[in-house]
Amino acid sequence: MSLLEINHLNVQYITSEEVAHAVNGVSLVLEKGDCLGLVGETGAGKTTTALSIIRLLAEPPAKVINGEILFNGQNLLVLNEKEMRRIRGNEISMIFQDPMTSLNPVIPVGVQIAEVIRQHQRCSQREAMERAGIMLEKVGIRAERASEYPHQFSGGMKQRVVIAIALACEPKLLLADEPTTALDVTIQAQVIKMMVELRKQYDMTVVFITHDLGVVAEICNKVSIMYAGEIVEYGSLHDIFKNAGHPYTKGLFGSLPSGGKAKERLEPIKGLTPNPVDLPSGCKFHPRCPNAVAECREASPAPFEVSSGHVIRCRLSK
Amino acid sequence: MRSAGKAAPLLEVKHLKKYFMTSSGPLHAVDDVSFTIEAGKTLGIVGESGCGKSTLGRVILGLLEATDGEVIYSGENITNANKRRWKELRKEMQIIFQDPMSSLNPRFTVTECIAESLRIFNVCKDKKELNRRVFELMRTVGLDERLAASYPHELDGGRRQRVGIARALCLSPKFIVCDEPVSSLDVSIQAQILNLLQDLQKENDLTYIFITHDMFVVRHISDDILVIHLGCIMEKCSSDELFERQLHPYTKGLLAAIPVPDIDVPRIEVMLEGELTSPINPKPGCRFANRCIYAQERCFVEFPALEEVFPDHYVSCHFCREINKLV
Amino acid sequence: MADDAIRLKKMANGQFAVALRQFKRNRMAMIGLVMLGIIVFACVFQHYLTPYDYAIQDIPNRFAPISLKHPCGTDQFGRDLFTRILKGGQISMLIASTAVMFAAVVGAILGATAAFFGGAYETVVMRFIDVMMSIPGLLFAAAISTALGDGIDKAIIAIAITRISNLTRIMYSSTLTIINQEYIEAAQAGGASTARIILKYIIPNCLAPMIVQITLQLGITISIICSLSFIGLGVQPPTPEWGSLLNVGKGYIRQYWPMVTFPGIAIGLTIICCNLIGDGIRDALDPRLKR
Numbered sequence: 001m002s003l004l005e006i007n008h009l010n011v012q013y014i015t016s017e018e019v020a021h022a023v024n025g026v027s028l029v030l031e032k033g034d035c036l037g038l039v040g041e042t043g044a045g046k047t048t049t050a051l052s053i054i055r056l057l058a059e060p061p062a063k064v065i066n067g068e069i070l071f072n073g074q075n076l077l078v079l080n081e082k083e084m085r086r087i088r089g090n091e092i093s094m095i096f097q098d099p100m101t102s103l104n105p106v107i108p109v110g111v112q113i114a115e116v117i118r119q120h121q122r123c124s125q126r127e128a129m130e131r132a133g134i135m136l137e138k139v140g141i142r143a144e145r146a147s148e149y150p151h152q153f154s155g156g157m158k159q160r161v162v163i164a165i166a167l168a169c170e171p172k173l174l175l176a177d178e179p180t181t182a183l184d185v186t187i188q189a190q191v192i193k194m195m196v197e198l199r200k201q202y203d204m205t206v207v208f209i210t211h212d213l214g215v216v217a218e219i220c221n222k223v224s225i226m227y228a229g230e231i232v233e234y235g236s237l238h239d240i241f242k243n244a245g246h247p248y249t250k251g252l253f254g255s256l257p258s259g260g261k262a263k264e265r266l267e268p269i270k271g272l273t274p275n276p277v278d279l280p281s282g283c284k285f286h287p288r289c290p291n292a293v294a295e296c297r298e299a300s301p302a303p304f305e306v307s308s309g310h311v312i313r314c315r316l317s318k
Numbered sequence: 319m320r321s322a323g324k325a326a327p328l329l330e331v332k333h334l335k336k337y338f339m340t341s342s343g344p345l346h347a348v349d350d351v352s353f354t355i356e357a358g359k360t361l362g363i364v365g366e367s368g369c370g371k372s373t374l375g376r377v378i379l380g381l382l383e384a385t386d387g388e389v390i391y392s393g394e395n396i397t398n399a400n401k402r403r404w405k406e407l408r409k410e411m412q413i414i415f416q417d418p419m420s421s422l423n424p425r426f427t428v429t430e431c432i433a434e435s436l437r438i439f440n441v442c443k444d445k446k447e448l449n450r451r452v453f454e455l456m457r458t459v460g461l462d463e464r465l466a467a468s469y470p471h472e473l474d475g476g477r478r479q480r481v482g483i484a485r486a487l488c489l490s491p492k493f494i495v496c497d498e499p500v501s502s503l504d505v506s507i508q509a510q511i512l513n514l515l516q517d518l519q520k521e522n523d524l525t526y527i528f529i530t531h532d533m534f535v536v537r538h539i540s541d542d543i544l545v546i547h548l549g550c551i552m553e554k555c556s557s558d559e560l561f562e563r564q565l566h567p568y569t570k571g572l573l574a575a576i577p578v579p580d581i582d583v584p585r586i587e588v589m590l591e592g593e594l595t596s597p598i599n600p601k602p603g604c605r606f607a608n609r610c611i612y613a614q615e616r617c618f619v620e621f622p623a624l625e626e627v628f629p630d631h632y633v634s635c636h637f638c639r640e641i642n643k644l645v
Numbered sequence: 646m647a648d649d650a651i652r653l654k655k656m657a658n659g660q661f662a663v664a665l666r667q668f669k670r671n672r673m674a675m676i677g678l679v680m681l682g683i684i685v686f687a688c689v690f691q692h693y694l695t696p697y698d699y700a701i702q703d704i705p706n707r708f709a710p711i712s713l714k715h716p717c718g719t720d721q722f723g724r725d726l727f728t729r730i731l732k733g734g735q736i737s738m739l740i741a742s743t744a745v746m747f748a749a750v751v752g753a754i755l756g757a758t759a760a761f762f763g764g765a766y767e768t769v770v771m772r773f774i775d776v777m778m779s780i781p782g783l784l785f786a787a788a789i790s791t792a793l794g795d796g797i798d799k800a801i802i803a804i805a806i807t808r809i810s811n812l813t814r815i816m817y818s819s820t821l822t823i824i825n826q827e828y829i830e831a832a833q834a835g836g837a838s839t840a841r842i843i844l845k846y847i848i849p850n851c852l853a854p855m856i857v858q859i860t861l862q863l864g865i866t867i868s869i870i871c872s873l874s875f876i877g878l879g880v881q882p883p884t885p886e887w888g889s890l891l892n893v894g895k896g897y898i899r900q901y902w903p904m905v906t907f908p909g910i911a912i913g914l915t916i917i918c919c920n921l922i923g924d925g926i927r928d929a930l931d932p933r934l935k936r
Contacts, residue, residue, distance in 0.1 A: 041504040154593045184366040186590045189575035193588050211505060214577030218586060241581045255509035256579055257538035268509030381830055408836040421827035425849045435835040
């Protein structure tokens with residue numbers, strides 16, 4: 001049984017004025033030990049998908065229209081809040097992008113870690129603080145700093161504390177929403193290396209949301225490319241980096257200034273990401289696709305498996 | 319960066335310093351920076367957050383007052399130019415900001431944003447000509463005319479940035495400071511804007527200072543590069559030279575830390591432990607010493623001067639030759 | 646694109662147009678607006694609405710029972726109370742709106758310049774404002790009113806002075822937020838003069854919190870005016886002002902309750918309306934509440 005299985009998830013944001021189709025029929029499978037890179041640009045629906053897994057969507061205005069999210073066989077969408085709270089922090093943890101606002105500024109960091117431990121496991125405050133100290137060491141912070149406040153740490157250190165909190169109860173699944181985007185490049189390198197280590201140590205399954213294909217190449221073994229709320233391509237790291245099939249994926253690689261020769265004109269994808277309120281008909285990428293044909297406007301292409309485990313949603317991939 | 323026989327540079331910066339007075343002591347945002355740029359070229363300034371690159375751009379444009387040093391534009395010393403002179407200079411020297419949301423007045427429509435400088439300098443005879451010029455600029459930067467009456471909050475990041483670029487272009491400047499213009503944009507939009515900036519440079523013979531933290535972007539767009547750390551230049555050379563042979567440990571560390579979107583390339587290396595320190599009351603010696611894996615006693619005591627190790631390749635490091643195994 | 650089309654589109658999507666749409670959706674705010682509109686209308690057109698004169702006495706009719714002829718009864722001199730309340734409303738609201746407007750102009754200039762120019766000027770101004778804020782509003786108004794003497798104009802000045810500090814603070818903090826925004830720097834880089842920046846960039850962006858504060862201050866100001874007249878300062882009888890009506894009426898509370906009750910209702914209702922409208926404007930302008 002896979003650790004995480006999402007089947008045809010549909011999420012909308014409904015306000016009095018309009019309806020935004022944030023997630024449209026997303027399906028994916030994660031085995032234990034996988035690190036899935038969920039790649040996409042702003043508005044693709046990656047954060048919404050992650051928030052749906054851990055059930056932290058603000059409903060209203062968000063609404064899960066249909067679909068199921070099976071975690072170890074159990075559908076998370078039908079659990080009540082009490083049951084979900086037992087899972088959050090314990091079996092599924094999430095870390096967010098901005099370390100500046102992820103920590104409570106008036107509570108020492110050690111206590112914040114201990115809080116999570118005591119929430120889910122029976123132990124005294126002293127035991128919990130001891131374990132908090134051990135977690136801090138694991139993420140590269142001296143245990144004596146457990147009594148310090150978040151403002152006494154730099155951005156990179158804060159993010160390490162956030163990771164310590166997330167891993168305190170040794171969750172089976174970690175959702176990481178652009179955890180290194182806000183960090184400087186040398187700090188990012190340190191944090192990525194640390195996450196790779198921890199992943200090995202804890203044999204953890206990770207969903208790593210990012211827009212940076214470089215980071216994906218560092219840390220992930222599977223990749224899902226999201227566009228306008230759909231997964232347009234899905235496969236192993238090798239499949240995506242060596243045999244990308246979907247025009248959007250190819251366009252993403254073509255947009256990078258790191259590929260190709262320096263100073264040559266880049267090949268960006270023309271146009272803009274569609275507004276989730278007003279998505280194009282048929283294949284959602286067709287207005288920007290260099291290979292679009294009339295068929296593409298009429299119906300959304302079904303996912304097609306070009307090779308084992310490599311799935312593309314494009315009529316022309318057949 | 320200057321071959322013999324070429325014309326005088328468009329911009330020359332000599333020993334520029336900018337210190338801010340804080341309650342904990344002077345903050346050395348820009349510390350003794352010197353460089354030249356020729357007309358039509360792009361100088362990339364790269365460094366991590368807090369290194370002073372944005373401050374440097376603003377001092378050059380007179381938005382901040384220099385503490386010491388000189389800025390020479392087209393042969394004229396503009397360092398402490400008065401308000402009237404700056405008003406004239408603004409026609410030639412412009413800036414594009416990083417965050418297109420906060421750099422556009424939320425009360426102005428796209429037209430008003432772009433037309434603002436045209437209005438201030440009374441360039442156009444009447445409203446019709448003003449509108450015509452605005453539409454022309456919008457076309458140049460790839461903005462649809464029907465967006466003329468839109469407000470910034472109605473547009474996405476990429477379009478807002480195009481408005482910012484149109485605004486910078488409206489008086490036909492010669493020199494533009496691009497302060498991280500693509501850092502807050504999605505990858506595909508980033509590519510569009512980079513292409514646009516390069517096209518504009520070719521068509522209008524513009525000179526750019528391109529500030530960024532992204533090494534790949536800076537390699538793509540720059541002719542010469544300045545690597546800055548805590549307000550000081552670590553390495554200065556042409557873009558090709560920098561990526562072929564980096565000499566300074568900081569540059570090496572930066573390049574090693576960048577994840578490359580290619581699975582065949584070796585994985586990132588963490589060469590720089592520790593955190594970025596703040597440039598308040600800096601200790602004597604090399605600013606990079608406390609993060610440098612090659613640091614010796616001398617590095618903490620004596621500030622390394624900028625040395626020309628190869629022709630037009632300057633490095634600020636005492637042990638540059640030893641580290642790189644040069645004679 | 647035609648000029649008119651641009652102007653129309655701007656009007657449709659400008660900050661105020663969007664806020665207006667949002668305001669219209671707020672039922673309590675709309676109720677407040679309509680009620681205040683009725684009150685203001687009635688007070689302004691008092692002369693045409695009631696057949697009585699507010700000053701002419703009619704002793705035989707004193708303390709008349711409530712009827713269609715005298716919906717609020719009559720006072721101790723037989724004057725129709727409804728007429729006097731409407732006339733009093735004219736005066737109360739005139740004083741309130743003039744005082745607040747005056748305070749807003751002075752406050753806006755002080756606050757914006759203090760934030761923009763900084764330095765010693767800023768310190769002096771803001772510390773002075775701090776001192777002014779530390780004095781309780783009513784006491785302050787009473788003290789100034791006593792010093793200045795009686796009369797509507799002096800009442801306006803006394804009250805305006807007490808309202809300046811609040812409005813200065815709001816303008817000051819809004820300006821501080823804005824001058825740190827990049828678009829101010831962009832304007833400077835574009836060659837804009839200081840005056841242009843203040844007029845075209847800073848003030849339009851500070852209007853929202855100022856408008857909210859002005860509307861809320863209206864309610865507070867009305868209550869201060871009434872309180873002043875209640876204790877015998879500011880406006881004196883026979884000028885019918887809500888506060889002084891209340892003051893006179895309290896003496897007759899046992900024998901004839903309308904003299905106290907109806908002016909009281911008028912005051913309370915008006916202040917509630919001002920607050921509802923003020924809250925509505927604040928909610929309408931708050932970008933976070935839009936979605």
